[in-house]
Amino acid sequence: MEWLAGRVMLVSGMRRAGLAVLAGLLTVLALPPFDIFAVPFLTFPVLVWLIDGVSGNPDHGVLRRALPGFVVGWCFGFGYLAGSLWWLGTALMVEADTFAWALPLAVLGLPAFLALYYGLAGYIARLVWSDGIGRIAALAATFGLAEWLRGLLLTGFPWNAIGYTAMPVPIMMQSSAVIGVAGMNVASVFVYAMPALIGTRRGMRLGLGLAALLVVGHLGYGAYRLSLPAPAPLDPPLTVRIVQPLIDQAKKLDSGERASVFEAHLALSAAPVEGEGRRPDLIVWPETAVPFILTDNPDALARMAEVLQDGQMLITGAVRTEDAGTGLPPRYYNSIYVIDDRGQIVGAADKVHLVPFGEYLPFEDLFAKAGLSAVAASMPGGFSGAANHTILTLPGGRTLFPLICYEAIFPGELGNGPLSTAALLNVTNDAWFGETPGPYQHFQQARLRAVETGVPMIRGANSGISALVDARGQVVKGLDLGARGFIDIDLPSRIAPAFTPEEQGRNALFITLFAAAVALFSRLGFRLPKN
Template sequence: MANNPLARSPLWVSGLLLLVAGASQTLTLSPWEWWWLGPISMALIVFTIMPLATRHLFLAGWLTGVGLYGSGVTWIYISISEHGNTSTPIAVILMALFVAGVAIVHGLAFWFWGKLGKDSPARRLILFPAVWVLADWVRGWLLTGFPWLYLGTAHVDGPLAGWAPVAGVHGITLIVAGSGSALYALYWLFQARRRTSAGVVAALTLALWLAGPALNRIQWTDLAEEPLSFAAMQGNIPQQIKWDPDFLRDQLVVYLGLTEDDWNRDIILWPETAIPITQDQAGPIIEHIASELGAGSTLVTGIPWYTFSDRREDYTFHNSIMAIGEDAEGVYHKQKLVPFGEYVPLENWLRGLIGFFDLPMSSFSRGPAYQAPLEAGDTKLTPAICYEVAYPDFVAFSARRGNMLVTISNDGWFGDSIGPHQHLQMARMRALETGRYMLRGTNNGVTAIIDEKGQVTERIPQFERAVMRGEVYSASGLTPFMNTGSWPVLTLVAILIVFVRVRVIPRN
């Protein structure tokens, strides 16, 4: 193994470096967007854990996760404390428990990496990016999933952006993590005076980075020649009055007033639960909207839905989005629910313990799979409500049947934090992966139009009551990632894990 100075350092030094390396990954994402820190962070992690014995690797991975989530999801504290009616000490404890819990995934991944790689530097270096991506994938579905802070998301503005419609966000993460391993490999090989091998590693790594800009010039989907006119309304309704019946009329007046000059737009977008009553009570307002819309115009809005569920054999609530208009059709019920925000795990035990477990509208049920897109005239809109836009394969699969993506959210839960900026960046990555325009409507920001390359063309600043207008284009055709999802990347990860072992790569 290379002469690694950390091999003789106290373990607390390694722990501190891993906390810093994990936290630095938050800086690669919005609002900082220092994507170049990604491979540096990965190289620092590899440099730190390479000399560690397997028995120390669980703690090493857990500390890396604590650094990442402790810095990257601070917005959760705002949801718990300010909007969850929870005291500061309890909010801090719940936040700490969440960070510590999610970080366990990285702890197990690092321990697994040590068991597989044993004491072979080559095996460890090759396996590291594979195990990192495997951990990302696991936390994307485990216990409903937490697909947040994927390192590849930073490259919506980075040189690897061109890989997104080919391999998705996990593919980009694999390249970034592999680059971290490659940097350590170069250090190791130069110390061993194996310059030819070092040259091969450098060339392969550089080729992947140079391919990104080339791939980004490819137009994977075909955009319509004629644009559609679009307007989105950002009401900036305070979260404290969102579900207060005394302010129901005021909220509807706000959105009707904002839409006054735009009823003839092809597509009009109101945010998540802009109509804060269920559809069975909202008949008059829905009829009023339909009567105001111009010929061929469609208004898409968030609205709670109360209906009978065949699956549950009972009446249930859904967080939904519907299309209103003469040529409009469709209702979509959210499938990826936010734990504690939209449903309460172990509800019979937790309800009533503290205010956070009794948030308004936290009894939603999951919508059925394989729902049809919304229809706005000839345009099919693939919907994603709030948290759903964080799931790359979920959005890519749904987008196969649509010409345009639409997402609505209420990021008022996160206040003036980094959460809404991260959320917007993930929406941009989904547009880039699918080669489709993304129409994003939020209560208090960031409302935006995102083009098929993941670039924001129009936006409304946060915490402003305003209207955004612009032109959008429907798209046809599928990107490679829409055809395959993350399975090629996961297959490569599995191949590396299965075949990079003692009998394939000897110790030296």
């Protein structure tokens, strides 16, 4: 290991940049659908050794001498993000005549931009770089900062934050109920990078012992949480049917196919219950399942009423329109409707966090002049966003916390709001991305919200993955990517969270500050004995 560390440290120029990109690219194997969580134990030590080996011009000031750390961090981030986000380009190919030109921007441009956060992590880490555990703590703290900024600035895009690589299965997800994904970003990098000490020896025994203790705690806490009695079904029960129609995205966009798309959802909703199961109380359709403006089509509402039996409710994704005033174009919202057995809309919630360039155009006036439009919104100006999440209330007083599509990847925006609800409701349409890693990654991130809140999740996806996820992140029943059909399942009850989401945020902040303090302490002169 010392020989390998020495060779990596001596790499320079384009070879150093290429090795950093390769390390980031290989780290993707720890994400769904691969879930090889051991890979970062190899790639992060390489990142540490690469930063060990960089040094700026000694004639420059401290800030300029740290710039090579930025380059290494950026290259690592570019490899990681390009390798884990390439599938975004498939959405552009659905309407290739209009959007194929933007393929390089989605596949390479977006990762190049987002990698700036990792470059910042490498730069700041290099500023306080020392040896031994100090530099490991510096990298963990700065990666935690980078991921926090990535999820916050410019509306945020925290997709595939590093912490998710350490949580591929339920036993490894439970730590998120204590420190959230923000804390896992710091803790995972701290543990992943610790084998780098084998190559440089200083602080090795303490560092590896601490990493082993954290891994044992991570797995042990998960085993403990999963050993507790499974959440019981609600009393009185609430049986949910989740419909996964598997409608091709090109067909959804074809105006001539609207009637057949609508009827496909109705047919699955009206299908008889399998075996001796209970009749569904609640039927859930995915995001934008209704292929037209529902309020302009009373016949469609009447058709829904024909299918729904007495007492049944239907929740569907749909586009909602609203008058913006005299002389102004109407506003459009990506919404959820609650419809009763008489075909009446009795509840609605609008999407809060929209996808930039997907559902709306940032700097709309500028881009509109260039003839650009949002990929997933054909109406002028794209969608409008709601100011706040609206909790849906069902008959009997039970409530659902709606998360439309990628809203489920923003844990900080949920706060403690879901804690009093019966379930999280995540409806999505990942058919834009075909059978790529994207839907698998989306599902993993969504189910972590159930773990963090202690609230089960009802997840309806057009093409998969649809599932009922319990309050500990376990799939009770589901439909895989690319399957067509439905599942009927009794909704389990929520559990008391280990810590509320707000408390998880404070715990994550403490961990980040502690790692930063260790890094600064080491930089200021403290040294652990060699070996």
